[in-house]
Amino acid sequence: MFNSQRLILGRKRRKLTARALALAIGVSPITISRLENGVNEPEDDTVEALARALNFPRGFFFAEDVDELPAEAASFRSLSSMTARERDAALSAGVIAYLFIDWVADRFNLPATDVPELRGDATPEAAAQVVRANWGLGELPISNMIKLLESKGVRVFSLCEDTNNVDAFSCWRGDNPFVFLNTFKSTERSRFDAAHELGHLVMHRHGAPQDSRQAESEADRFASAFLMPTDDVMSRIRYVTDLENLIRAKKRWGVSVAALNYRLHKLRVVSEWQNRSLNIEMSSRGFRRQEPEGLPPETSSLWPQIFTALWRERITRDQIAAELNVPTGELDAILHRLTGGVSDGGETTVRLRAV
Numbered sequence: 001m002f003n004s005q006r007l008i009l010g011r012k013r014r015k016l017t018a019r020a021l022a023l024a025i026g027v028s029p030i031t032i033s034r035l036e037n038g039v040n041e042p043e044d045d046t047v048e049a050l051a052r053a054l055n056f057p058r059g060f061f062f063a064e065d066v067d068e069l070p071a072e073a074a075s076f077r078s079l080s081s082m083t084a085r086e087r088d089a090a091l092s093a094g095v096i097a098y099l100f101i102d103w104v105a106d107r108f109n110l111p112a113t114d115v116p117e118l119r120g121d122a123t124p125e126a127a128a129q130v131v132r133a134n135w136g137l138g139e140l141p142i143s144n145m146i147k148l149l150e151s152k153g154v155r156v157f158s159l160c161e162d163t164n165n166v167d168a169f170s171c172w173r174g175d176n177p178f179v180f181l182n183t184f185k186s187t188e189r190s191r192f193d194a195a196h197e198l199g200h201l202v203m204h205r206h207g208a209p210q211d212s213r214q215a216e217s218e219a220d221r222f223a224s225a226f227l228m229p230t231d232d233v234m235s236r237i238r239y240v241t242d243l244e245n246l247i248r249a250k251k252r253w254g255v256s257v258a259a260l261n262y263r264l265h266k267l268r269v270v271s272e273w274q275n276r277s278l279n280i281e282m283s284s285r286g287f288r289r290q291e292p293e294g295l296p297p298e299t300s301s302l303w304p305q306i307f308t309a310l311w312r313e314r315i316t317r318d319q320i321a322a323e324l325n326v327p328t329g330e331l332d333a334i335l336h337r338l339t340g341g342v343s344d345g346g347e348t349t350v351r352l353r354a355v
Contacts, residue, residue, distance in 0.1 A: 002047070004038040005068075006061050010054040011036075013092035013330075015085040025049035060325040067173065069094040074171040075200040075215065082165045090159060090166050094180060097157045097334045098173065099324050108306060113153035115177050118202050124221035127203055131226065139232040141253050145194040146338065147301045149179060154201070156194075156300065158183045160333035170197035177201045183337040187295040188256040195223035221266075228253045228263045240270050243281050247292050256291055258282055300338040307339065 011021050018032040027046065034040040042050070051058045069091045076082060076090075104110070116134050118127050132138065135152065142148055146156050155178045159166055168190075170179045179197045181190055199222030204215055237249055243257070250260045261278050264270040270278070282288070307317070321328040 002035070002041055002061055003063060003065065004036050005065050006063060007050065008036050009066065009092050009095055010050075010056045010060065012085075012088035013096070014054050015089045016054075017085075021050075021053060024053040055327055055329075057322075057325050057327070063325050066095050067098050069098070069171060069173075074169045075197065075204065075219070076166070076169045086165055090169065090180070093159060093330075093334055094157075094169075094171070094178065096324075096326055096330050097155070097178065097180070099326070100320070100331060100334065101155055101176075103320060103324060104306060108309070110155075111151055111153045111302075113175055113177060115152055115154065115198075115201055117205055122203075124199060124203065124218045125225040125230075127199070128222050128225035129229075131198070131202055132229065139229045141232070142191075142227060143254075144298050144301075145191045145227075145254075146181075146298045149194060149198065150300060150302045153177065154179055154198070156181065156302075156338065157334040158336040158338050160184075160336040168193040168197055170200050172201065172205055180334075183297070186256065186291040187297050188250070188254060188259070188291050191254050191298065192223050192227065192256065192259055195226045196220060198226065199223055224259065224263045224266065227255055228260065230267065233263060233267060234269070237264060237269055240264060240274060240278075243278055243285075246278070251293065251295075254295055257287055297337055300335075303335055303339045 011018065016024070018036065019029045022029045022032045025046070026049070031040070031046075035042055035046075047058060047061060050056075050061065071087060071091060074091060074094070076087065114135075116131055118130060122130070135148075149156050153176070155176060157178065157180050159168065159180045159182045166182060167185075168179065168181045170177065172178070179194060179201070181193055181197075183190060185193070196219045199219035200215070203218060203222065233253075236252070237245075240246060246257045246260050246264075250257050253260065255263075258279070261270060261275060261282070265272075265275040285292075310316075310320075317331055318328050321331050324331075
C-alpha cells in the first residue's frame, strides 16, 4: 500500500510545502492533505507525478515505515536562524541515514558505542576532562575528530544542504549516537562542530536545558575544553602579543583563530580588551569567510573501508540506493566529503558479515 509517511518524508526532504507539491503535480492541496493523512490511495498517474516531482523512485512510496527523527530529539546549532523547511530537510536527511546505517549494520560489525553518559552538575569543562580520561586521550591534541568519533561508535554523516543556516546536529537513536556535520565549512570549524555535538551527546542525552541558548553555550564550552585542554594550552601560551601569534599557535589544536582566542580569553591569558581588539581585526581580515592557513579536510576511516569491502563483493552505491528505494544522490549527500582519500584503517576496523 501507498505509505503516507514516506510521502511526507520525501516532501520535507525537498523543502516543499503541501501546497507547493500540489501545484507541482497539478492537483489540489486537499488531495495532498488526504494522501498524507492516509485517507486516500493515489492513482498510478499521481504516484508517477509524485516520484518525478520529488525525485524519489516509485518504490520509495510503497516501502515500510521509517524511524522518524523528531525536531526535539536533535540538537541544532543554528536553530534561531534556521527556517522550518531547512530544519525538516536536514531531519529528513537524517532519516535516510537511518535507512542506510540499518542496511550497513546488517552486513558489517560496526564499532560499539563508547560515549560516556554524564548526569548531575558537572561543568562542561569537567565533562570534557571525563571524556578525555575515559578515552585515554590525556592532554594530547586530537588529530582527526571524525575518526575519533567513529572509533567510539558515533555514526558520523554529512549534511549537504544548500544553506549556511544548518551547521550541524546530533541525536541518539536508541543506544546509537549520530552526528551530522556541514562538511562544506572549513576543517577547523567542522572539527569544533564535531566536538560541540559530542558535548550534546554526553551532557544532554536526557534532555537539554529549557533555554536552548544555555545548551548551546554548554556545548561550546565542552568543545573548547575538549579540543584545547587547559594544561596543554597553558604550558605553550603564556601571553599573546598579536594576531600572528594565534595563527601560528592554532595549528597544534586544529582549531580556528577565533576558537583559540575564545579559549585563551576564558583562561585569562587574553584580556577583555585584547579579546575585543583581536575579534575586530579577525573580522576586518575576513577570517570568518576564509580561515588563514587552513587545514586539509578530515575524512572518515569507516566509510572507505565499508565501500572497499562492498566493492570486493561487486556491490555499488547505485545498488545500495536501489535496495533502499532512494536516489543515489541521497547517499552521496549524507557521505559527501567523508569518503575522500584512502583510509589507513588505523582507528576503526569493520568486518563484513556473511549475508
